[in-house]
Amino acid sequence: MSGVGGLPRRIIKETQRLMAEPVPGISAVPDENNARYFHVVVAGPEGSPFEGGVFKLELFLPEEYPMSAPKVRFLTKIYHPNVDKLGRICLDILKDKWSPALQIRTVLLSIQALLSAPNPDDPLQNDVAELWKVNEAEALRNAREWTRLYAMGN
Amino acid sequence: MSTAAYSTNVSDRARLILQIHRRKKKPGQTMGDDGNEPVIRLFEETLRTGKEPSTEDIWRYAGALTRVGRIPEALDVFAYCVRPRSNSPNLTQSTWLSELLEKMVSCLNHIEIGPRPNANKESSPTLTSEQESTEPSGKKRTLYQREREKGPTGCCFGCCGCGGVFCYPVTLSCGHTFCKRCVRYKEGLGYSCSMCGQKHTFSSQLVVSVIIAELVEKLWSNEMEAAKLRTEGNALFEEGNCEEALRKYDESVTLGGAPWNGCQPFLTLSPDPMTKGGTLKQGTAYSQNPHEFESMSEDETPDDALVYSNRSLAYQRLGRAEEALRDAESAVTLRPKWAKAHYRRGAGQRSLGRVEEAFISFLLCLCLTSEPQASPIISEVTKVLLSVLKLCSPGAGCKLKRPQGPRDEDSDPSRQEDPSDAGGSQQLVKPNTRLRHLWERCLSEAKKLKRSETVEFLRVKNDVKRGDFDCPLCLRMYWQPITTPCGHTFCKSCLERSLDHNPECPLCKGPLDLFLAKRDWKVTQFLEYAMQTLLPEEFEERMKIHEEELRNATGFQDMPIFVCTVAFPSVQCPLHVFEPRYRLMMRRAMESGTRHFGMCSPTSDAQGFSGVGTLLEIRDIQYFPDGRSVVDTIGAKRFRVLTRGTRDGYNTATVEPFMDMPPSEDMLTELKKKHDEVREEAERWMEGVARSTRDNIHLHFGSMPPVEPEYWTLPNGPAWVWWVIAILPLDNNAQLAFLHMSGMEKRLNALLRILGYLGDRNGNI
Ligand SMILES: [Zn+2]
Ligand SMILES: [Zn+2]
Ligand SMILES: [Zn+2]
Ligand SMILES: [Zn+2]
Numbered sequence: 025m026s027g028v029g030g031l032p033r034r035i036i037k038e039t040q041r042l043m044a045e046p047v048p049g050i051s052a053v054p055d056e057n058n059a060r061y062f063h064v065v066v067a068g069p070e071g072s073p074f075e076g077g078v079f080k081l082e083l084f085l086p087e088e089y090p091m092s093a094p095k096v097r098f099l100t101k102i103y104h105p106n107v108d109k110l111g112r113i114c115l116d117i118l119k120d121k122w123s124p125a126l127q128i129r130t131v132l133l134s135i136q137a138l139l140s141a142p143n144p145d146d147p148l149q150n151d152v153a154e155l156w157k158v159n160e161a162e163a164l165r166n167a168r169e170w171t172r173l174y175a176m177g178n
Numbered sequence: 179m180s181t182a183a184y185s186t187n188v189s190d191r192a193r194l195i196l197q198i199h200r201r202k203k204k205p206g207q208t209m210g211d212d213g214n215e216p217v218i219r220l221f222e223e224t225l226r227t228g229k230e231p232s233t234e235d236i237w238r239y240a241g242a243l244t245r246v247g248r249i250p251e252a253l254d255v256f257a258y259c260v261r262p263r264s265n266s267p268n269l270t271q272s273t274w275l276s277e278l279l280e281k282m283v284s285c286l287n288h289i290e291i292g293p294r295p296n297a298n299k300e301s302s303p304t305l306t307s308e309q310e311s312t313e314p315s316g317k318k319r320t321l322y323q324r325e326r327e328k329g330p331t332g333c334c335f336g337c338c339g340c341g342g343v344f345c346y347p348v349t350l351s352c353g354h355t356f357c358k359r360c361v362r363y364k365e366g367l368g369y370s371c372s373m374c375g376q377k378h379t380f381s382s383q384l385v386v387s388v389i390i391a392e393l394v395e396k397l398w399s400n401e402m403e404a405a406k407l408r409t410e411g412n413a414l415f416e417e418g419n420c421e422e423a424l425r426k427y428d429e430s431v432t433l434g435g436a437p438w439n440g441c442q443p444f445l446t447l448s449p450d451p452m453t454k455g456g457t458l459k460q461g462t463a464y465s466q467n468p469h470e471f472e473s474m475s476e477d478e479t480p481d482d483a484l485v486y487s488n489r490s491l492a493y494q495r496l497g498r499a500e501e502a503l504r505d506a507e508s509a510v511t512l513r514p515k516w517a518k519a520h521y522r523r524g525a526g527q528r529s530l531g532r533v534e535e536a537f538i539s540f541l542l543c544l545c546l547t548s549e550p551q552a553s554p555i556i557s558e559v560t561k562v563l564l565s566v567l568k569l570c571s572p573g574a575g576c577k578l579k580r581p582q583g584p585r586d587e588d589s590d591p592s593r594q595e596d597p598s599d600a601g602g603s604q605q606l607v608k609p610n611t612r613l614r615h616l617w618e619r620c621l622s623e624a625k626k627l628k629r630s631e632t633v634e635f636l637r638v639k640n641d642v643k644r645g646d647f648d649c650p651l652c653l654r655m656y657w658q659p660i661t662t663p664c665g666h667t668f669c670k671s672c673l674e675r676s677l678d679h680n681p682e683c684p685l686c687k688g689p690l691d692l693f694l695a696k697r698d699w700k701v702t703q704f705l706e707y708a709m710q711t712l713l714p715e716e717f718e719e720r721m722k723i724h725e726e727e728l729r730n731a732t733g734f735q736d737m738p739i740f741v742c743t744v745a746f747p748s749v750q751c752p753l754h755v756f757e758p759r760y761r762l763m764m765r766r767a768m769e770s771g772t773r774h775f776g777m778c779s780p781t782s783d784a785q786g787f788s789g790v791g792t793l794l795e796i797r798d799i800q801y802f803p804d805g806r807s808v809v810d811t812i813g814a815k816r817f818r819v820l821t822r823g824t825r826d827g828y829n830t831a832t833v834e835p836f837m838d839m840p841p842s843e844d845m846l847t848e849l850k851k852k853h854d855e856v857r858e859e860a861e862r863w864m865e866g867v868a869r870s871t872r873d874n875i876h877l878h879f880g881s882m883p884p885v886e887p888e889y890w891t892l893p894n895g896p897a898w899v900w901w902v903i904a905i906l907p908l909d910n911n912a913q914l915a916f917l918h919m920s921g922m923e924k925r926l927n928a929l930l931r932i933l934g935y936l937g938d939r940n941g942n943i
Contacts, residue, residue: 033652087826091679
């Protein structure tokens with residue numbers, strides 16, 4: 025039931041706007057076969073340990089969207105206290121703070137912001153968060169290393 | 179009535195008759211107050227007998243004429259009463275005059291207007307409002323009522339309180355929008371709407387409506403500035419600084435850009451037929467606070483009519499009557515149905531000694547004023563009426579005429595008779611042509627007023643884009659915009675869906691549990707009106723989309739399926755609806771008017787729900803404050819699922835009707851026999867059931883349905899069979915098996931087997 029014919033107008037509108045006015049540093053393209061599935065690429069923000077990296081994510085709009093939040097996951101490995109090994113993201117607006125007034129665009133912007141400002145006090149990946157708190161320099165080094173290893177030259 | 183009765187004091191009798199009727203009815207309330215006809219006859223008889231009537235009798239005679247609606251004659255007689263060298267009216271006599279005034283007002287308010295000359299249906303957008311006022315139902319509206327209900331939504335671009343440009347717009351729970359300071363507040367009662375009277379129940383605070391504030395700023399920044407200047411003017415005026423106030427008003431008028439200064443008012447007192455362009459937008463003016471005519475009301479935000487009205491008052495105070503009148507006339511032109519403007523005009527005319535014109539203005543002001551607010555003005559206008567009567571009264575030497583011959587009782591006297599009636603057999607007082615002419619003018623002015631329309635001063639200069647009215651949830655133009663107590667606006671259906679999941683505002687996360695519990699949300703009229711007027715095509719298109727969506731979401735083609743239990747034809751099935759997706763489903767079923775959905779039972783296979791189900795019809799929905807509900811349904815026809823789908827989280831299916839194969843003729847006798855046997859068995863079984871259980875069954879399913887006359891022809895067979903299946907302690911699969919059976923005989927056999935089995939068990943226990 026996710027053919028374009030049955031697609032809510034809101035999703036069509038959002039997709040059109042994402043194409044027409046893309047968020048700087050982010051690209052989100054719907055899948056050819058599934059208009060609810062987006063291929064997302066986020067550039068590591070300047071001044072962050074992820075700078076220079078290109079991070080792939082997947083974004084899926086569930087049947088109940090926008091009443092329930094989109095499901096977003098990092099596909100590229102990333103060393104981040106709020107992203108776990110499976111790429112799942114700890115972000116309040118993707119969970120209990122979700123509001124139907126938020127959009128794909130706002131979600132992606134929030135993820136970009138999370139890369140700029142990791143939040144080790146609300147961790148998903150405990151060992152990473154621990155290191156981030158105890159030895160931030162080393163954590164940043166790790167993050168840069170992972171970025172180089174997994175998010176560059178693809 | 180015999181003539182012998184006249185031997186007693188006529189005056190006393192008249193008084194008696196009137197007193198009786200007065201007790202029954204309030205003065206001025208009815209047209210044909212039957213107590214007055216005898217008074218009139220008695221008076222005329224008295225004159226015929228040659229006796230000189232007392233002054234009191236003449237006053238009472240005039241009053242009686244008033245009450246029966248013979249206003250022109252009443253005017254004649256009243257003018258006679260106040261002729262030079264007569265005593266000035268005492269308290270009772272003044273009451274007669276007030277009553278005359280009320281009668282005149284009521285007469286003007288109920289005036290009929292014919293279609294406007296040279297207006298045809300195609301070219302006159304104003305015709306609808308005229309048709310409204312002469313609706314065939316005979317339910318005539320007064321000018322005042324019509325004004326309040328006018329417009330497609332009863333609302334124009336201005337504040338529902340002051341009619342001016344919004345200053346901190348606030349939308350109340352009733353959907354009306356006011357300037358924050360124009361919202362009525364009463365100690366202990368809180369905020370309420372002065373337009374419809376409804377209480378503002380959602381919140382004890384007033385929060386500015388974000389989207390309306392943005393629109394107002396975008397569209398009417400000039401007017402907002404002009405309003406500010408006017409408010410400053412008001413403050414100066416209150417301080418007694420009229421000169422400075424005038425300067426501010428002048429600035430405000432210039433800024434407001436109103437092209438009306440000095441233009442030809444279209445509601446003049448000249449006898450020329452009214453000319454007015456038909457292209458001006460239809461708008462509404464509200465006669466607010468007319469009891470505060472002598473002071474600047476603090477509750478008002480300005481618009482240009484207001485500034486003219488206020489400047490008029492300032493001129494009046496400075497003794498510049500000519501200018502005061504000119505501004506008042508501008509205000510009348512801009513808002514012809516605004517009582518205060520007429521009042522100001524009346525004041526100006528009175529100052530210039532134009533008493534008759536002043537009286538007409540005051541009378542129109544009264545016509546536009548609601549009952550309770552009118553009373554303080556009535557006494558003042560009564561004084562003006564008295565001056566008019568004195569001005570027009572016949573000379574001191576005027577004498578009453580003797581009527582010639584007895585009156586013909588059967589022929590009704592002509593009520594609005596020709597003043598030039600030469601014979602004058604019914605006229606005791608010579609027709610007062612000047613007064614009658616004045617009354618004619620009152621009538622024609624009221625007609626003009628009824629036809630007139632408010633000039634919408636809030637004209638839209640900037641381009642309005644459809645994006646200005648986008649709902650933050652569906653990203654489309656609003657459909658049925660609802661404004662929350664936190665000042666955010668969403669489509670009704672978008673907001674409802676969001677509240678299904680979470681009782682808070684999608685934008686600011688403010689709590690909306692009270693709002694949700696109320697469930698009585700009204701469309702924000704300003705927004706609806708603005709969309710309808712400014713973007714008519716888009717509005718139309720949006721309406722079509724909404725209707726289409728509703729059709730698609732509820733149709734038989736793609737029927738919503740509630741996956742929960744096995745429901746049977748003709749058997750009631752109460753449901754507790756708490757899941758957001760089913761809240762949405764129920765709402766759509768209600769909103770679209772289909773009031774039905776499919777019920778299938780869940781299955782463990784990949785299909786998810788049974789291949790046969792029952793259509794449930796909604797009989798009633800009771801809501802809990804948190805949005806959950808109990809839905810009372812009853813089974814209708816059965817259906818078979820052809821294809822499965824989903825929409826917005828719930829299941830859907832294309833279905834086809836599923837029904838019993840009709841029994842063949844030769845099997846019919848056998849079938850009927852079987853039917854009777856099983857029915858008997860079922861009744862016996864019911865008797866064997868413990869009393870408490872039986873009561874419980876009756877409570878939930880009602881009593882066993884009687885046998886229908888030709889039950890074998892019904893698509894689902896007799897209803898009682900389904901009823902028994904529903905009450906029997908069967909598991910899901912067994913119930914579903916019954917639903918799948920497409921023959922009555924098969925169903926009866928299966929039922930008999932189960933009854934036998936259960937009966938044995940009953941017997942054993
Ligand atoms: Zn206002
Ligand atoms: Zn209201
Ligand atoms: Zn919407
Ligand atoms: Zn809000």
